[in-house]
Amino acid sequence: MSGAQDDVVGCRPGHHFFDIDGREVEMPHVNIKYFPVALSETQESVLLQKVTDAVTTAFGVDEGVVSISLEPVEKDQWTERVYRPEIVNRTDVLRKVPNY
Known part of the structure; x- marks a missing residue:
């Protein structure tokens, strides 16, 4: 399948990616x-x-430029590794607030 990923030729300063x-x-x-x-x-x-479908629709990009990671976090580490640093301390970028 040809798409944006196939046309990406490199990264320039500031981590901006450009097509050909x-x-x-x-x-x-x-x-x-x-x-x-x-x-x-x-x-x-x-x-x-x-998730890929939602991201490509929302951002108007080819699925070839989307990356997704799945990161399991043990329950006893959730507060320290996720809740405090990414939910409590990053309300400026948090778009869906959990109900816990």
């Missing part, structure tokens, strides 16, 4: 942190496709 015509290409990255749970290959594939 010199147009800046958006590089959305999504990091999903969650309590460890075993996902089947099908569950993971469906999750990744749905």
Whole structure:
């Protein structure tokens, strides 16, 4: 499949990516942190496709430029590794607030 990823030729200072015509290409990255749970290959594939679909629709980019990481975080480390640093301390970028 040909798309924006195939046309990306490099990174310039400031980590801006450009296609072969010199147009800046958006590089959305999504990091999903969650309590460890075993996902089947099908569950993971469906999750990744749905997130990819949402990101490509929202940002108007080709799916080839979207990256997604799945990062399990143990329950006893959640407050220290996720809740405080990314939810409590980053309200300026938090777009969906949890109800806990």
